[in-house]
Structure formats: C-alpha cells, structure tokens
Amino acid sequence: MEQFLIFGVVGLSTAAIYAVIGSGLVLTYTTTGVFNFAHGAAGMLSAFAYWQLSVGWGWPVPVALAVVLLVLAPAFGLAVEKVVLRPVQNLGEAERLVMTVALLSGLIAAARWIWDPNTPRPLSAFFVNSAPIRLGPATITWHQATTMIVAVAVAAGLWYLLHRTRTGTEMRATVDDRALAGLTGADPLRANRVAWILGTQLAAIGGILIAPTVALDASQLSLLIVSAYTAAIFGRLRSLPLVFVGAVVVGCLESYLTGYLPQNPYLPGLRLAAPALLLFLALLLFPQGRLRGRDRRLRPVPTPTMRGTLIFAASIVAFGMVLATVLGESELISYGPIFSLGIVALSFVPLAGYAGQISLCQLSMAGIGAIVWGQLGADGQLWALPAAVLVAALVGALVAVPALRLSGVYLALGTTAFAVVLDRWIFTLPAIDLFGVQIALFNQGSVEMAGPNLFGLRLDGQAELMVFAAVCLALASLGVAALRLSRFGRRLIALRDSEAAYATLGGSLLVARVLVFALGAGIAGLGGVLYGMQLQSVTAEQFNFVAGLPLFLVAVIGGLGTVGVGLFTGTAYIGPMHLLNSMAPWAHNIVNLLPALAGLGFARHPEGVAPGMRHGWEPLARNRVAVLALVGGLAVAWLLRLGDLINGWTFFLGALVLALALRTYAQSREAGAVVTDIPVEWWGVRRPWRAEDREVLSRGIAAG
Amino acid sequence: MESLQVSGVTVDFGGHRALDGVALTAAPGRVTGLIGPNGAGKSTLFDVVSGLRRPSSGRVHLAGRDVTRLGPARRARHGLARTFQRLELFGRLSVRDNLLVAAELGPQRRHADRVVTEILDRLGLAKIADQHADTLSTGVARLVEVGRALAVRPTLLLLDEPAAGQDAEETERFAALLRSLADDGTAVVLVEHDMGLVMSVCDEVHVLDLGKIIAVGPPEVIRNDETVLAAYLGDA
Numbered sequence: 050m051e052q053f054l055i056f057g058v059v060g061l062s063t064a065a066i067y068a069v070i071g072s073g074l075v076l077t078y079t080t081t082g083v084f085n086f087a088h089g090a091a092g093m094l095s096a097f098a099y100w101q102l103s104v105g106w107g108w109p110v111p112v113a114l115a116v117v118l119l120v121l122a123p124a125f126g127l128a129v130e131k132v133v134l135r136p137v138q139n140l141g142e143a144e145r146l147v148m149t150v151a152l153l154s155g156l157i158a159a160a161r162w163i164w165d166p167n168t169p170r171p172l173s174a175f176f177v178n179s180a181p182i183r184l185g186p187a188t189i190t191w192h193q194a195t196t197m198i199v200a201v202a203v204a205a206g207l208w209y210l211l212h213r214t215r216t217g218t219e220m221r222a223t224v225d226d227r228a229l230a231g232l233t234g235a236d237p238l239r240a241n242r243v244a245w246i247l248g249t250q251l252a253a254i255g256g257i258l259i260a261p262t263v264a265l266d267a268s269q270l271s272l273l274i275v276s277a278y279t280a281a282i283f284g285r286l287r288s289l290p291l292v293f294v295g296a297v298v299v300g301c302l303e304s305y306l307t308g309y310l311p312q313n314p315y316l317p318g319l320r321l322a323a324p325a326l327l328l329f330l331a332l333l334l335f336p337q338g339r340l341r342g343r344d345r346r347l348r349p350v351p352t353p354t355m356r357g358t359l360i361f362a363a364s365i366v367a368f369g370m371v372l373a374t375v376l377g378e379s380e381l382i383s384y385g386p387i388f389s390l391g392i393v394a395l396s397f398v399p400l401a402g403y404a405g406q407i408s409l410c411q412l413s414m415a416g417i418g419a420i421v422w423g424q425l426g427a428d429g430q431l432w433a434l435p436a437a438v439l440v441a442a443l444v445g446a447l448v449a450v451p452a453l454r455l456s457g458v459y460l461a462l463g464t465t466a467f468a469v470v471l472d473r474w475i476f477t478l479p480a481i482d483l484f485g486v487q488i489a490l491f492n493q494g495s496v497e498m499a500g501p502n503l504f505g506l507r508l509d510g511q512a513e514l515m516v517f518a519a520v521c522l523a524l525a526s527l528g529v530a531a532l533r534l535s536r537f538g539r540r541l542i543a544l545r546d547s548e549a550a551y552a553t554l555g556g557s558l559l560v561a562r563v564l565v566f567a568l569g570a571g572i573a574g575l576g577g578v579l580y581g582m583q584l585q586s587v588t589a590e591q592f593n594f595v596a597g598l599p600l601f602l603v604a605v606i607g608g609l610g611t612v613g614v615g616l617f618t619g620t621a622y623i624g625p626m627h628l629l630n631s632m633a634p635w636a637h638n639i640v641n642l643l644p645a646l647a648g649l650g651f652a653r654h655p656e657g658v659a660p661g662m663r664h665g666w667e668p669l670a671r672n673r674v675a676v677l678a679l680v681g682g683l684a685v686a687w688l689l690r691l692g693d694l695i696n697g698w699t700f701f702l703g704a705l706v707l708a709l710a711l712r713t714y715a716q717s718r719e720a721g722a723v724v725t726d727i728p729v730e731w732w733g734v735r736r737p738w739r740a741e742d743r744e745v746l747s748r749g750i751a752a753g
Numbered sequence: 754m755e756s757l758q759v760s761g762v763t764v765d766f767g768g769h770r771a772l773d774g775v776a777l778t779a780a781p782g783r784v785t786g787l788i789g790p791n792g793a794g795k796s797t798l799f800d801v802v803s804g805l806r807r808p809s810s811g812r813v814h815l816a817g818r819d820v821t822r823l824g825p826a827r828r829a830r831h832g833l834a835r836t837f838q839r840l841e842l843f844g845r846l847s848v849r850d851n852l853l854v855a856a857e858l859g860p861q862r863r864h865a866d867r868v869v870t871e872i873l874d875r876l877g878l879a880k881i882a883d884q885h886a887d888t889l890s891t892g893v894a895r896l897v898e899v900g901r902a903l904a905v906r907p908t909l910l911l912l913d914e915p916a917a918g919q920d921a922e923e924t925e926r927f928a929a930l931l932r933s934l935a936d937d938g939t940a941v942v943l944v945e946h947d948m949g950l951v952m953s954v955c956d957e958v959h960v961l962d963l964g965k966i967i968a969v970g971p972p973e974v975i976r977n978d979e980t981v982l983a984a985y986l987g988d989a
Contacts, residue, residue: 349845349887350845536853536857539853539854540854540857542845542846543850546842546843546844546846547841549805549825549841550837550901551854552804552805552824552829553803553804553805553825553826553828553829553833553834554829554855554858554859554905555858555859555905556826556854556858557826558826744884744888747884747888747889748887750888751890
C-alpha cells in the first residue's frame, strides 16, 4: 500500500505536467485550428533556455524563470504565429500540419546545434533543499507539490480567462466560427495571438518542470509530448477538464508501470512506450466521425504518362550508373542512400499523395524491412527481399486499422504513436523465441546486412549496390505511375476527394485503405532493405521517428502527388547534406536544419517543386537535337572521367552546365517568338492555342 | 415490390429533432418527389436512406430487405445510388474518370468503358469528358453527379436538387431524362425546389416540413393542398 501511494504521488506530479502541456496544446488547437506538433519542442527549447540562464550563466532562478516565461516564450509563440502559421492559415489541414512538423524537426536540430548533445546538463529540482512533506507513508517533494499547485492554478486561470474575460469569449467565439466572430466585432487575429502566447507559455512551464526529472535531451524532451498528446486526445482535443483526467490516467499509468511491471528483459521498453501505446488505443476508441465530404482545397494530382515515366526510370538507372562509376568508395557510402531513401520517400506518393493518408511512420516501416532482411537474408538470399517487403506490408496493414477511423491530424498522430512504440519498445527488444524460431530484431545493438545474391552474382560493393538501388527505384517509380493510371489509383484519389461519395457508390473504404497502407509500407520496406545493405550494419536509431521527419518534409517539398518525388527526395536530402559537409565541415549543424527550413518555406509552393521541375525540363525532353546533344555530351564526359582525364567535380559541373544550357536552348526554341506575358484574352490570337489553355481558363473561371 | 420503403425514421441532432417518424416509399418505374422548405430534413432523409447517417429509430428497406444496419457501400450494392445537394464530385479526377470509378464499382464493371461512354453521350457530357471535375460550373457538375450515379446502374436513384443552376432548356431536357430513367424501370426519388419540374415529372409527391411528412399525393393534389401552401408561404 505504501509503495502504491508513493508511486501514486509520482504519477500525479507527472500528470500535473502533462495536464499543463496538454491544455496548452488544446488551447491553440481549438482557437487556431492548428494542431501543433512542435508544442513539445517549444517546451524543450524553454527548458534549455532556462538551463542556459540559470545554470549556464548563473542568473538567479526567479529572474531566469521570468525571462523564459514572460519574455522568451511569448515572443516565440508570437513569432511562430506570424512567421510560420499565418501564411498557411487559409490552406488545408495537411499544409498546417507540415508546417508544425517542420518546426518540430527544425527546433530539435537547432537545439542540438546550440547545446552540444554530448555535454550533460543536469537541472536541479525546485526547492531541492526543503524537507519533503510527509503525508502518511508517502512523501511529497516540494518540486512535486509545486508542479501540482501549478497545474491547479493553470486550470483555474484558464477557466477564468475563457469564461470571465472578453478575450476568452473572443477565443471561444473564434473556435465556433472564425469568420462570424470577425463580423461581430471580435478580433480572431488577437484571439490567435493570445492562444499562441498562452500555449507556448504552458509548454514552457511543462518543459521546465519536467526537465529536472529526465535528461535534458532535445529529442527526448520534444517527444515527451506524446504523453501530453494522449491527455489531449482524452479531451478529444476540445475539453480542458477531460485533458486533466487524461493526464492523470497517463501519469499514473507510467508511474505504476515503473513500480509494478515485472522484471523481464522484454518489458522495460513497454513502460517508455506506454503513453504512445495508450495514444494509439485512445485514437482507436475515439468516436468515429461521419464520412468526410468533399475537400475543396486539394491540389490536383499530376497524371504521368507511361512513356514519360519510362524515360524518367531510364534516367534514374543512368544516373545511378554514372554515380557508381564516377564516385570514390567513401563518396559512394555517403551518397549511396540517394536511391534507397528515395524509395522510402516514394512510399508517400500512393499513401499521402493519392489517398491523402498522412503517415509519419514510413521510416519505421523501412526499419522493419531492414530487420527482416537482416534476419532472413543474412547470406544474401534473394527470396528474403520479397519476404521483407511482405512483412513490412503486413505491418502497414496493421497501421491501417486506426486509419479506417482517423484522418488528417489524428492519423498523423496515430502513425506517430506507432513509430514511437516501435522506437521505444519493439526495436529495443532482445531476441524473441517464437515457436522455436529466434527473431533477433535489432538485437539491442546493430544488425549486419549482406548484399543480395542475384542469381549467382553477389552484390557486395558499394557501386554495385548503388546501381541495384537505382534499378529498384526506377522500377518502383514505374509501378507508382502505373498505379496512378490504374483502377486502384483512380479509387484512391476518389476516396480522398469524397469519402461519402465513394462509399455511396459501393466502394469499400476498408479494403482501399488497408491496401494502400500495405503498399506504402511495402515500398518503404524495400527502401529500408536497400538502405541497410548500403550501410552494411544498421541500428534502430537510423529508423526512428525523428530521423524520418526530414525525409517526410523533403518529400512534401518535392510534391507528394508526383512520381518523381522519390528521386527528388533522395537527391535533395542526401546530396546537399554531404556536399556541404565535405565542402564546409563546420556547417554540419546548419545542414541538419535545412530540411526543416525548406519545409517552413513550403507555404510558397504547396503543390511541391517537382511538378515545376518537370514542367521546366519537358521542352528538353521534346527536343530531339537537345536530347541527343545531352546524351552525347554526358557520354563523352563520362568516358573522360572513366579515363581519369577529368576529376569528379569537373564532370558534375560540366554535366550541370551542359544540361542547363540545353534546357534553356530547348525552352527558347519551343517558345519561339511567343512573349510569355500575353494577356489571357489574346491566347490563340497572338500565340497559338495550347492544349492546356482550356483547363487553365476553366480553373480560373471555377475559382471565380 | 417497393424499391424503397422508409418507415418511422426519426433523427435527433442533440436536442433538435430533424426527422420525426418519416415514412416514404418509392416504386420501380415511378418518379417520387420530395419537397419542403429549406431545413425541412430532405437531405437528412437522403443521408439516412443512403447509410451516411444512422437514424435514432425507424427502418429502411431496399427491395424488401431491411438495410437499416448496413453501411453505405453495402446499400449501394443493393442498387442504391444518389447525388448530393452539396456537390461531392471527385474534383481531382476528370469527368470520365468520375464515371469510370462508379462504373467499375457497379454490376457492369467488366464493361465499364462502354457504360461510361454511353452515359456521357446520353447526358451530352462527351465534350467535357477529359476536363477535371473541379473546373466545372455548378449546373454541369450536378449533371456529372447524376451521370456518376447512373454509372453504377442503380435500381433506386436519389437525386438531391439535381436541376439547381440549370436554365429552362436544360431543365426541360433533364425532365425528359428523368422520365426515360423511370421508363427503364428505375425508381427515382427527386428532391427539388423547381416546382415546375417536380409537378411535371413526378408521379407522386411527399411534402416534408420541420421533419414531418405533412402531405402525400399526386402533383395536382399537392399543388392545392392548404397545409402545403401554409408550410411554404406561412400561415398568414
């Protein structure tokens, strides 16, 4: 009983922190409509800032607290509102989600840059020298008591604000109907600002209170938010009292699992994963909404042609072969993942691009593929490759279960929870003996990965593996293009455009969702196998949730509906990173920030940059002279490089200049005498009528 | 046998009763009108019949089979198709692909291309077949929704304000289309505000007001029903 009370006190004090953080999350979500994935990261940043002021610079605790809570946190909240979210206020839920995911990824990268993760930063608890309060057999430290008092004060303060002040009324009115609230004299913008300031302050309070009890680690602190998410989901992202109830459930569950979980090598991870597991379950039990009607803010999905995709696939293979022959051994290791991670990114296309299902656990699926290959393909047996794809696909189908009931931000949360459960528990498990078969997973360390045995030809070298991965990416891109043109592809887009219409035509949401999740996970699994082969030995950290965020962001920037996003993401993610690292090793922290910064710039190009790139390069593909000149020029340069007559840099710069020059030539040939800025009423008169003009005009008229 | 039989359907939204013990039938080869002022509950009734909304009480039978507990997809497989007052086209697909998705889910999926071509011709949509659906004007988009519903070869067709946004000539053509559908043996339920169309094409009209059926009868009777006039024009 004594132990029960002690763990209960610990649980309640943790619950108090989750309640504070969770209520901030709900406050911003209900007022602004933005589910802030970076909410925990804001708390993390505040904890670091507090450490810097109070410990790093030795400021008195009250001053450090005041500066963080009253100056830095509000300023940060306002900056996020103005710079990050206002540009996407009128875009869809998915775009707003991407912005906060970018912010999360960026803040973790920034914190690791500013505060070296290898230096320990202990933060002492509040009132550490005061004697604890005795309550029967249990003792409550003053830090725990403070935490609980703060939570009660926050609850009372929020109630007063929302129900007794004009600002609170404005905030509640904005929740109900933003435009209507504006018409009645309320100021939705001010309500937004207040929500962001308060939300960030609450995150900051939570971050500072929890930091002394855990290690001051950017990623770990940011992901503590999963527990607060669970509390928020208990409140269905709306009800603050229920958030507090949810927080008590999560806090006590964690605490009692620590106290009562039997000693067993398989269970320690379960305690860490419990909030994520609970989040997954809470989302499953979340009352199912009605089928969604038509979403009018969707971007068109480009329709690829098989001829164009064949040329594109051939270019991928050619690019792989050129890289494999031109790069040195160490560069091959650095640039190797271009194609394998490209395949992982390609898995977003059917899932998110076509079917609109935002999954943040695709890299985890890749990890599952890698594990299966490590287990079954230890000697390079080729049959293990489809087996790895199949297992990943089966796990993907499992994730589809919550996807049947969830969409948008809830689905993103569900897949996050799934990734976190894998990271904290499943991937850390020791070998499991299942019906006499030993399954090693990551073996609590690393897994050796062999190259495949292609009908007697063993692919072990980096160059061979790179070409193999390029061929796989080319085939996967062809497959995804064929999917878009197929019956199933049409159904996925239809299902996304209007669930209600799709269902009333007799379409099964269950089958379509399970299949697309399985397909996406299978593609990601294939990417994971190839990634692992190139790395030769993989650890769980290479497939964790945080590592998957930049990949998702770069894919979004590329344009999730485009088949070319695989090659784009692989190249844009891996290329600049290693190029900058080799040219300016001091800049590696900035490099880690790049995907997040690019993601934040996404508001300008919500349709992605890949369609624009395709549009830009199409004239070259249509111009036979230019194509021949390009192929000839590249072949000559390649031979010169193989003969060691020019170095790699000269080759790449030469190839780039040649391609850009030929592109400009082809564009100018195609445009002819056409002046680009011809007013719309002169189309077909001052310049020839183009096939796409009709659609452009129709869209313009439809948009009003 | 009746294609559709709705009995005692009640729907509550919180404290508000949107439908109150509604009964409605539709028979093959007949066009049944469902009229009523805005907010009377017409679209809610369509949602209940098509399975998008569960009623608090009451039953829905399709071709004699109780489908009250079935989801929308399974009801569609019993020959039900509908259009939506708030357009629900697949905006990112072309007009042809919109119809193709439906035809591939319908009983004639093996001949989906032929079905789609036939419907595009019948509705005069062939010219715009390759346009994206979200570029269409409202009137045309409604016609495309009708075409999409026809592509599943329904035996019961629920049309929610299909003629809104059409001019007089288009409405006349549409009336002819409805009659020909009924002549083919389809049971049609029509929600429409264009009284000219309703009165000219319907065999029977149900009037819904504040969630209750207040009158049922042939158009000429409904036209002169005092309760109906009061519901539309107010008691004054």
